[in-house]
Amino acid sequence: MPSLSSKTLLSALAGAASVAAHGHVNNIVINGLSYQAYDPTVFPYMASPPVVAGWTSGNTDNGFVAPDAFASGDIICHKDATNAKGHAVVAAGDKVFIQWNSWPESHKGPVLDYLANCGSSGCETVDKTALEFFKIDEVGLIDGSSAPGTWGSDQLIANNNSWMVQIPANIAPGFYVLRHEIIALHSAGQENGAQNYPVCFNLQVTGSGTESPAGVFGQSLYTPTDPGILVNIYQSLSSYTIPGPALIDGASSIAQGTSAITASATAITGSATAAPAQTTATSAVATSAAATSAAATSTVSSSVVGVSSSAPVTTAAPVASATTSAASSPTGCPGAAKRRARRAARRAARRHARDLGLN
Numbered sequence: 001m002p003s004l005s006s007k008t009l010l011s012a013l014a015g016a017a018s019v020a021a022h023g024h025v026n027n028i029v030i031n032g033l034s035y036q037a038y039d040p041t042v043f044p045y046m047a048s049p050p051v052v053a054g055w056t057s058g059n060t061d062n063g064f065v066a067p068d069a070f071a072s073g074d075i076i077c078h079k080d081a082t083n084a085k086g087h088a089v090v091a092a093g094d095k096v097f098i099q100w101n102s103w104p105e106s107h108k109g110p111v112l113d114y115l116a117n118c119g120s121s122g123c124e125t126v127d128k129t130a131l132e133f134f135k136i137d138e139v140g141l142i143d144g145s146s147a148p149g150t151w152g153s154d155q156l157i158a159n160n161n162s163w164m165v166q167i168p169a170n171i172a173p174g175f176y177v178l179r180h181e182i183i184a185l186h187s188a189g190q191e192n193g194a195q196n197y198p199v200c201f202n203l204q205v206t207g208s209g210t211e212s213p214a215g216v217f218g219q220s221l222y223t224p225t226d227p228g229i230l231v232n233i234y235q236s237l238s239s240y241t242i243p244g245p246a247l248i249d250g251a252s253s254i255a256q257g258t259s260a261i262t263a264s265a266t267a268i269t270g271s272a273t274a275a276p277a278q279t280t281a282t283s284a285v286a287t288s289a290a291a292t293s294a295a296a297t298s299t300v301s302s303s304v305v306g307v308s309s310s311a312p313v314t315t316a317a318p319v320a321s322a323t324t325s326a327a328s329s330p331t332g333c334p335g336a337a338k339r340r341a342r343r344a345a346r347r348a349a350r351r352h353a354r355d356l357g358l359n
């Protein structure tokens, strides 16, 4: 649409595009139980959003955290994230299936997973800046022979926009934040061009493991010039250095696959060791906010790829798109820095529109 290329319209378009084409995590599945995630495109507009195991976050546009925010709290669990008020239960050694609602093919890059121990009081009140994350899973460049290569993100898309991560069997029982992340590298050839999409969940890990691995503060995970952050993927690559610390001993990135949903579960509150409450049988999932996981229920259990086609309805999203795309990048910086940030956000929005084939 060449005649409509005013900046305003462009960023509005890009905002709409990012709602349609970017993604967020819809739910996680543990041993057949589906726990709803925090939906950043819907929950902020609800009077009383449900208590879930996913941390709240301010990425109402399904947007990203840029490298110039790597030292800020936003990199930990996404923009303005606050503690989830509930948690899911998982045994060490078990798998967590993380279901995104969609992911754009152009947004190639690594998929990473971390844990951080919250201490005995649980993760619902922990100070996120005090969390020390250790890495339990990473998949970067799978095949770089033909630019822009095949990446963890491509594996995620091929796996029904979902990711399977194993909680290491040697981890001591306790309350942990699971930090899952995709880093999109389509614009990473220039500084501040990478895009981090982190998302956090509260887990109670049970079992008889004994390890308490050392970790890294979220604000210290990456720098803007890490070789895996500032990298041009539009050339054949023989190797890629996945950013962040090394995997802990005992962790391994497992083969991808699906996790059939047998019931939906409500996040557990408080610090008691409780069996997860199964609120609904599979057949009854379709009530209220679980509409999207109902789609997941029928499709995932029959092992067909198809959740994303019906899931991203997210009707409330367009409310935010036009305004948030430009204004929501780096927040809280006064004057010139703010204007610079707005310009950067507009550039990013234009890049997105281009990437997504809108212009």
Ligand SMILES: [Cu+2]
Pocket: 022, 107, 184, 195, 352
């Ligand atoms: Cu994007």
